[in-house]
Every structure is written in structure tokens, then in C-alpha cells.
Amino acid sequence: xxxxxxxxxxxxxxxxxxxxxxxxxxxxxxxxxxxxxxxxxxxxxxxxxxxxxxxxxxxxxxxxxxxxxxxxxxxxxxxxxxxxxxxxxxxxxxxxxxxxxxxxxxxxxxxxxxxxxxxxxxxxxxxxxxxxxxxxxxxxxxxxxxxxxxxxxxxxxxxxxxxxxxxxxxxxxxxxxxxxxxxxxxxxxxxxxxxxxxxxxxxxxxxxxxxxxxxxxxxxxxxxxxxxxxxxxxxxxxxxxxxxxxxxxxxxxxxxxxxxxxxxxxxxxxxxxxxxxxxxxxxxxxxxxxxxxxxxxxxxxxxxxxxxxxxxxxxxxxxxxxxxxxxxxxxxxxxxxxxxxxxxxxxxxxxxxxxxxxxxxxxxxxxxxxxxxxxxxxxxxxxxxxxxxxxxxxxxxxxxxxxxxxxxxxxxxxxxxxxxxxxxxxxxxxxxxxxxxxxxxxxxxxxxxxxxxxxxxxxxxxxxxxxxxxxxxxxxxxxxxxxxxxxxxxxxxxxxxxxxxxxxxxxxxxxxxxxxxxxxxxxxxxxxxxxxxxxxxxxxxxxxxxxxxxxxxxxxxxxxxxxxxxxxxxxxxxxxxxxxxxxxxxxxxxxxxxxxxxxxxxxxxxxxxxxxxxxxxxxxxxxxxxxxxxxxxxxxxxxxxxxxxxxxxxxxxxxxx
Numbered sequence: 083x084x085x086x087x088x089x090x091x092x093x094x095x096x097x098x099x100x101x102x103x104x105x106x107x108x109x110x111x112x113x114x115x116x117x118x119x120x121x122x123x124x125x126x127x128x129x130x131x132x133x134x135x136x137x138x139x140x141x142x143x144x145x146x147x148x149x150x151x152x153x154x155x156x157x158x159x160x161x162x163x164x165x166x167x168x169x170x171x172x173x174x175x176x177x178x179x180x181x182x183x184x185x186x187x188x189x190x191x192x193x194x195x196x197x198x199x200x201x202x203x204x205x206x207x208x209x210x211x212x213x214x215x216x217x218x219x220x221x222x223x224x225x226x227x228x229x230x231x232x233x234x235x236x237x238x239x240x241x242x243x244x245x246x247x248x249x250x251x252x253x254x255x256x257x258x259x260x261x262x263x264x265x266x267x268x269x270x271x272x273x274x275x276x277x278x279x280x281x282x283x284x285x286x287x288x289x290x291x292x293x294x295x296x297x298x299x300x301x302x303x304x305x306x307x308x309x310x311x312x313x314x315x316x317x318x319x320x321x322x323x324x325x326x327x328x329x330x331x332x333x334x335x336x337x338x339x340x341x342x343x344x345x346x347x348x349x350x351x352x353x354x355x356x357x358x359x360x361x362x363x364x365x366x367x368x369x370x371x372x373x374x375x376x377x378x379x380x381x382x383x384x385x386x387x388x389x390x391x392x393x394x395x396x397x398x399x400x401x402x403x404x405x406x407x408x409x410x411x412x413x414x415x416x417x418x419x420x421x422x423x424x425x426x427x428x429x430x431x432x433x434x435x436x437x438x439x440x441x442x443x444x445x446x447x448x449x450x451x452x453x454x455x456x457x458x459x460x461x462x463x464x465x466x467x468x469x470x471x472x473x474x475x476x477x478x479x480x481x482x483x484x485x486x487x488x489x490x491x492x493x494x495x496x497x498x499x500x501x502x503x504x505x506x507x508x509x510x511x512x513x514x515x516x517x518x519x520x521x522x523x524x525x526x527x528x529x530x531x532x533x534x535x536x537x538x539x540x541x542x543x544x545x546x547x548x549x550x551x552x553x554x555x556x557x558x559x560x561x562x563x564x565x566x567x568x569x570x571x572x573x574x575x576x577x578x579x580x581x582x583x584x585x586x587x588x589x590x591x592x593x594x595x596x597x598x599x600x601x602x603x604x605x606x607x608x609x610x611x612x613x614x615x616x617x618x619x620x621x622x623x624x625x626x627x628x629x630x631x632x633x634x635x636x637x638x639x640x641x642x643x644x645x646x647x648x649x650x651x652x653x654x655x656x657x658x659x660x661x662x663x664x665x666x667x668x669x670x671x672x673x674x675x676x677x678x679x680x681x682x683x684x685x686x687x688x689x690x691x692x693x694x695x696x697x698x699x700x701x702x703x704x705x706x707x708x709x710x711x712x713x714x715x716x717x718x719x720x721x722x723x724x725x726x727x728x729x730x731x732x733x734x735x736x737x738x739x
Contacts, residue, residue: 121359144360156182157179188235197297212243217420242462262347306332533560541625
């Protein structure tokens with residue numbers, strides 16, 4: 083096998099004028115632009131109400147599939163843990179289970195009187211205190227004082243629903259967007275995403291509203307801000323019970339989002355969304371012609387130009403259906419917020435369509451409760467008081483269910499599915515050599531490399547930290563050490579601290595790849611196979627993958643027999659381990675949506691038999707070394723394949739000593 087030695091040599095190939103740190107994002111933005119153009123043509127082709135209905139059916143099916151489908155509904159086991167009485171309304175503190183033993187905390191605002199009242203679901207945005215945030219209380223109270231019941235609930239990772247806590251009861255990895263994105267790393271692999279869990283919470287919250295005798299289930303609305311606006315967009319598109327909707331400070335367009343602040347946290351990225359043609363406007367079109375008002379602020383970081391583009395498109399479709407008056411936009415010159423004008427505009431929209439009164443009530447001054455007064459649990463956290471199950475548990479459950487079905491495909495069928503899942507085309511042209519230090523693997527992608535000359539043979543050495551990592555192959559052979567897209571010289575700008583330490587510097591690029599159904603791992607495999615083609619080694623070549631590049635090189639070698647020998651150094655032990663591990667480090671950039679439905683990394687290793695394969699110093703999803711026993715257990719399927727091929731000695735598994 084191959085000896086790894088330190089080589090004190092590195093060099094930059096690209097110049098600052100090349101903007102190498104922006105190359106990958108710019109490329110992906112361009113690929114998204116092609117899909118946006120295709121979608122515009124599809125929208126322009128809508129000429130009849132039947133055209134609209136067909137598009138709705140197609141997108142709804144693709145949306146639900148991207149979410150991994152929905153589970154069966156189970157008992158809510160709802161209970162009221164306390165009540166607050168205020169002028170004109172009361173607040174019930176409620177806990178119910180959206181899934182068995184998975185608890186949702188909510189405040190139900192009920193107007194004085196007998197009802198049944200129209201009701202509004204209020205998913206919270208990314209305030210740490212969620213439903214107790216003053217702005218959200220004011221919105222809920224304003225609606226209740228004007229005759230609408232309101233259910234304001236905590237999303238996962240916020241308020242009383244932080245999923246991962248320390249022994250002292252503090253957030254283990256953070257609240258809100260950080261924990262949402264941590265959910266994505268494992269959920270993506272089992273064919274889900276953060277939104278899969280949030281949307282189901284919202285659907286079950288509507289179930290709870292409908293179960294209350296004080297609520298009229300035929301007059302339901304949804305009103306949320308920021309992250310709550312995101313949830314409103316999803317729910318109003320998928321749940322037909324939402325008769326009227328006001329997403330606040332969310333709707334723009336993906337095209338403008340990607341061109342301005344870029345993809346956001348895990349909850350806002352639906353796998354394949356760009357690929358199958360679902361823009362922000364489609365969250366509205368999916369519910370047409372039910373009344374919908376985009377609520378937006380002029381100075382929001384969600385681009386106002388995108389909001390107006392989505393509005394115009396939706397307005398035209400509503401007009402085509404004969405209900406143009408049911409689509410509106412309210413804009414106010416504020417930063418990102420649900421300020422008083424936004425709250426009043428939302429109230430008036432709900433009064434018009436749910437109450438049947440077209441008036442203009444205003445918000446007066448009234449007190450709001452303290453956070454502790456609205457707590458549904460004694461401690462302020464369901465995982466302390468009720469224990470229960472987290473969304474990380476559900477991802478692990480899904481992995482366990484999927485594991486029983488893996489390993490049943492023949493080699494050819496397996497590799498065909500691998501190509502599909504990682505977004506590889508049927509054939510990959512050889513890379514174009516630019517001088518002696520640069521490859522172009524496809525238009526817009528330049529891969530700098532270091533060449534260390536030797537006498538016999540060629541080793542393709544890829545380190546996740548880039549060619550400057552100084553860990554190259556020696557032994558008399560020529561070394562080609564490329565920086566695959568987003569690695570080394572072309573890695574995105576930033577420092578590996580906080581968010582970037584956990585999700586990698588290329589986390590935005592990773593989300594763009596998932597949007598395109600071209601995961602970043604698959605794009606890097608494309609680079610490798612293109613370079614292999616350019617090297618054109620009749621007798622094959624040896625390859626090495628280190629760290630983040632290890633899964634990439636395993637895919638490349640499994641798919642291309644021209645790689646005749648492979649060593650993996652310091653790679654993650656398996657994707658099933660990622661799905662079972664709540665807190666991982668830098669696993670998002672290698673995530674492939676739904677991969678664990680078909681294969682795991684050990685199945686790829688098995689597909690390499692009988693070619694020589696060494697796996698050394700494998701790590702767990704947090705980056706810690708695994709034991710020999712753990713490595714052997716994970717790769718038992720590969721052991722069996724090599725034994726069946728009569729090549730047992732060609733598979734070497736060696737944990738860190």
C-alpha cells in the first residue's frame with residue numbers, strides 16, 4: 083500500500099483577479115439561473131385554469147417528495163397547563179404531541195365570547211423566546227382583540243423546544259438557525275430536511291386548532307414573520323385548510339435571494355427545489371385562488387425586488403383564475419420586522435376574508451406578558467420536563483428503517499443509482515489542461531493542482547484541506563494534487579469558527595448544490611473523473627482521499643475502474659453514523675439527499691472489490707477517531723464482498739492506534 087509523507091511544497095495557481103473564493107458560488111448561481119429561465123417559460127405557458135391546476139398537482143407532489151413524505155397522524159395528547167386572563171381575551175398554555183412523545187408548546191389566544199371564532203395559526207420566527215417575543219405577542223393579542231383566535235407555537239430549536247441541551251439545561255449547539263442547520267446534516271441523508279419536521283408541527287398545530295370547540299375549522303388563517311413567514315409559506319402551500327394567509331418578511335424570490343444574501347439556514351432549503359422549478363411565488367400559486375397577502379418591508383434583507391416579482395407573477399395567475407382581488411402585497415418602509423403597520427395590515431386582511439368585514443382597525447397600546455408567564459413547562463424546556471424525543475431521534479429512526487433495505491442491489495444497478503443521486507451526467511469529458519498547473523473540468527470550474535514529478539506511475543492525491551495541506555504521496559511516483567472545487571484555493575472565504583466550523587466554509591454552496599439536485603460531493607466527483615480522463619493512464623492509477631475528500635474519492639473510485647488502487651485517510655466512517663449523531667462537524671458539504679435510501683459508504687467500498695482499498699484513521703461524525711472494532715463493524719459488508727471476490731488481503735482497515 084501507499085506511504086504518506088510530508089511534502090513542504092505548495093503554491094497558488096489562481097490570481098486575486100480570478101476571484102477563486104467566489105468561483106464556485108458564481109458557477110452555481112449561473113446553473114440556478116438556467117433553471118430560473120426554464121421556470122419562467124413554464125409560467126408564461128400557463129393559459130388556462132386547467133394549466134394552473136396541472137402545475138399545482140405536479141409541484142405539490144414534488145414538494146412533498148422532497149420533504150420525504152409525511153408520517154401517519156397520531157394522538158395529540160393535548161393538555162392545558164395554565165391560563166392567563168386579560169382584557170378582551172384569555173391565553174391558554176398548551177402542550178401537544180405532533181409525533182409520539184415529541185412535544186409542541188403553544189399559547190392559544192381566545193377572544194371573549196362563545197365563538198366559534200375564525201382562527202389564525204402563528205408560527206414563530208427566529209427570536210430565541212419564540213412565541214413570547216413582544217412583537218409576536220402584540221400580533222396575537224391584536225388579532226384576539228378583534229375576534230380571531232390565535233395559536234402561537236414554538237418551532238423546534240426555539241422557545242421551550244430546544245432539541246439538544248447540556249446536562250445543565252443550556253443549548254448544546256445553539257438555538258434557532260444553528261440547530262436548524264445541524265438538523266439538515268443528518269436529515270438530508272435520509273431524504274428529509276429541517277422543513278420536513280417544521281411543516282409537520284404546523285399541520286398538527288392546525289389539527290389542534292380544529293379540535294377546539296371555540297374554533298371554526300372552515301375559517302383558518304396563517305400569519306408568521308421571518309422564520310415564521312417561511313413556515314407560513316410552506317404551510318399555506320400544502321394545507322388546504324388555510325383559507326387565508328399572510329407570510330411576513332419572507333417572500334422574495336430565490337433568484338434574488340441567491341444574488342444578495344445567499345441561501346439561509348437549514349429550514350429554508352428544500353432539496354431539489356430549484357431543479358424541479360419551485361420558486362417563492364409557487365408557495366402562493368400552489369394555494370391559488372385562496373386569499374393571500376405578501377407582507378414585506380422595504381429595507382428587509384429579503385430583497386424587496388424579489389417580493390414584487392413574485393407578487394406580479396402570482397397576481398397574474400390569480401387573475402387568470404378569475405380572483406385577482408384575492409392576491410395582494412403590503413409594503414412598509416421598515417427593516418426586517420413585524421412592526422405595528424404590518425400587524426394591522428395582517429389583521430385587516432384576515433378580517434376581510436375570515437370574518438367578512440372589510441374595515442380598518444388599528445392597534446392600541448396594551449401590555450404584553452413576561453416570558454415566564456407564557457411558559458407551558460415548569461422549567462421552560464420540554465426536554466427537561468417531559469424528556470420525550472427530538473427530531474434527531476426521528477432522523478436516526480429513519481436511518482434504521484432504511485438500513486434494512488440497503489445492500490440488495492447488484493453492483494451495476496447500485497452504481498447507476500449512485501450516479502443519479504449525486505447528480506452525475508452519463509458521460510464526463512476529460513478535463514481541459516491549462517498550462518501545467520490548471521484543469522478546467524467544466525465551463526466555469528477551474529481546478530488548480532500541484533504536480534510533483536516522479537519516475538514510475540501516477541498518484542492522484544486529493545486532500546480536503548487542499549494541496550497546501552502538505553500531506554502528499556511519495557514513493558517515486560508522480561503526484562497530481564488538485565484542489566477540487568471549493569477546496570484549497572477555491573474554498574469560500576471565512577474562518578473555521580462558529581457556524582463555519584460546524585458546517586464548513588462552503589455551506590452556502592452546499593445548499594445551492596442541493597437545490598440543483600447536484601450535491602457538492604457529486605460535483606467534486608465530477609472534477610475527479612474529469613481529471614482521471616485527462617491523465618489517460620492506460621494501466622490505471624493510484625488515488626488517495628484525505629479528510630473531507632475521502633468520501634469524494636471513494637465515490638470516484640467505485641464509479642471508475644481506471645482508479646486501480648485507493649487509500650482513504652481520516653474520512654468519516656459512514657453516513658449512517660452521521661444520521662445517528664446529533665452533533666456533527668463539517669458533514670453538510672458531503673450530504674447527498676436520500677443517499678441512505680440506497681447506499682452507505684461501506685456499500686461503495688464493497689463495490690470496489692477486488693481492487694486494493696485501504697481505509698486508515700477513520701473518524702466519527704464529530705471528527706474523533708473510531709476504534710478498530712467500530713471500523714470492522716461498519717465495513718462488514720465490504721469484508722464480505724472482498725472475501726467473495728477472493729481478494730481478502732486487498733481490503734485493509736486500520737484504525738488510529
